[in-house]
Amino acid sequence: MSAPPLVAVVGPTATGKSDLGIALARALGGEVVNADAMQLYRGMDIGTAKLGPAERAGVPHHLLDVLDVTETASVAAYQRDARAVVERLRAAGRTPVLVGGSGLYVQAVVDELDFPGTDPTLRAELEAELAERGAEAMHARLAAVDPAAAEVVLPTNGRRIVRALEVIALTGRPFPARLPTAGPPRYDAVLLGVDRPVAELDDRVARRVARMFAAGLVEETRTLLAAGLRDGLTASRALGYQQVVAALDGDGDLLVAAEETVRATRRFVRRQRSWFRRDRRVHWLDGAATDLAEGAMAHVAARVSS
Template sequence: MNRLVAVVGPTATGKSDLGVALAEELDGEVVNADAMQLYRGMDVGTAKLTLRERRGVPHHLLDVLDVTDTAAVAAYQREARDVVERLLAAGRTPVLVGGSGLYVQAVVDDLEFPGTDPALRAELEAELAEHGPAALHTRLAAVDPAAAEVVLPSNGRRIVRALEVVALTGKPFPARLPTSGAPRYDAVLLGIDRPTAELDLRVARRVARMFAAGLVEETRELLARGLREGRTASRALGYQQVVAALDGGGDLAAAAADTVAATRRFVRRQRSWFRRDRRIHWLDGSGPDATAAALRHVGS
């Protein structure tokens, strides 16, 4: 019986290549779970596989948004589950690949994403701008103590969302995500990681390749398409550093160094996120054959 295979872990560990290899071995197709690879034109800076690198394996949910669109995990959940269920019904193996933890969990866990109220959101964001996150966090602690324990007092965006959900639903904000229990689609969760020093070096080399491959030119093209107005796309690593450099006099060497530092911090946040999930079978990306090790877990 076919099942969903998820390949997760930090940036630059080799997820994309492993996903293609597994899809080839399992008669499968890849489903993207990287929030920034949803965007058309964001190719170099997101290390999106080229058509040649995909080796004929179909890839889903790449290049589905314009940079002016806001990525929404609720919409992604609907679309990704639709793809997964169509593949399973056709006897194919969906291989979910990406390092956006919430997007992965939106597919494999029973997460619900309440809607939003633009007027309420605007009111809360205005209060955040005027009074700062600490004041709103105090209010959250009064209406939802459990959420306040998990949401950082400095994370204004998440505090606003928590207050919005409580106000709209009358229920607590689901701040703690599930990390146990059977995943949907009988999924097997595979994590790929590498020693920190090795991964730091791989990040530096990846960023250097991106700048050499035209990240600056790609960013200029995206600015012409409205990158600055994109609430999600404009925050993408690499692009935001290049935009800052272009705005500030063009110190691209500093932009590259800042991208390396920011990506290394992001790697550590990804590692912390995924390591909480005890269901994930971890693979050493620097080992001799990660694909064979992954296939052993899929077959177990």
């Protein structure tokens, strides 16, 4: 069959997206483009479940290990870099397979999402206010000027609250108004979602976190701390690493850190599911199905031939 211009494999953490992405890339003569914000970082391997070279089955992967932990990940920069990779692969006759659970990053590639610039003076003022008043007070301010934005930005995410207030001030428009409605995706992309029943996924998350701690997550975190993890506005908030750092800075109870990682990851999974389920273009697949790859290929084939 003819290869599609772009396939995106999305959905919550721990559903099996990475393996499906590799299977599709091999079947379609393609290459994987990472859409997991935390896998952009060098050295953040165990805690992000990043596939090692041997696990990639010879399939080239792009946009892994491109940032130091001290650098701040930017959706605008990711959009520029990911689209450049997608277009380069397409020009070479290769099928890009976009794989990841960072919803805004996926949307930045497949939708006409624009990113207003920043005003250093305004940003500094908002960040100073954040430091003085705290994230919850800033979130209340956001709710007063843009209730819809406050619904989609977590009250604890000071960086996103500041960005939302900055964009509102710069554009004079509500923050979510910049997010496009779901029309035909860019590159005529085929969007595949992978999910599992809630109870099964909760169990998979617990087992995944246990494997990470057994595989050396604490030692990896210590190495990243030496490389400046505390200074990374984005990387320092990564699930698992955040909880290990809190334990190392506190009473050293790594069992509690593991339990907190499980709880935080389960909450994150629910937010991911809510984000992706809103997109009616996504064709959902059961990650537990024994014929998952075949089902995905069948849908891709039907879309290409239609």
